[in-house]
Amino acid sequence: MINKNKLNYKVNQQIKSSKVRIVGDDFERNGEIISIQEALKIADNLVVDLVEICSNVTPPVCKLIEYNKFLYELKKKEKEKLKKQKENAQEVKEIRFGPNTDEHDYNFKMKHAVEFLKRGDIVKAFVFFKGREIQFKEKGEELLIRLARDLSDIGIPDNLNLKLEGNRLIIIIKPKKKK
DSSP states (O other), rough: OOOGGGOOOOGGOOOOSSSSEEETTOOTTTTTEHHHHHHHHHHHTTTOOOEEEEOOOSEEEEEOOOOOOOHHHHHHHHHHHHHHHHHHHHOOEEEEETTOHHHHHHHHHHHHHHHHHHHTTTEEEEEEEEEEGGGHHHHHHHHHHHHHTTTTTTTSSSSSEEEEEEEEEEEEEEEEEOO
């Protein structure tokens, strides 16, 4: 959200420049450079505020709009920007296998991986070894390579070299780019 303390927009008599470029939605002299006194008279006649929207140019750009409406529109744009940012964010979804995962369990977890990839999330699949199961590391490798092969139409393995981190054998699968 926009913090009101961060809003440094000058309004009406706070504008110190002698001339301003004036813009407005329903203003026929859009983009014209006029004196500050004339701009304030126009704003007063239209019953709106003169808001300095760009102060780092000469002359500063001012908009004829109600100040509260201007703040509301800024907040609305900020919310929309955050919403789009969240929509485009990828999550990392984890899927856990054991080295002796049955066919039914494998298919069930693969369906979840397909859903995650179709949504655009990243899938981190791993085989978790308990105790002496680490001796059968090959079973885990076969399982993850099979998963990568089964998901090859909608996902791309980040790296086919499987990583062994502690008692986990990991593969990361990213969704294919949509055309």
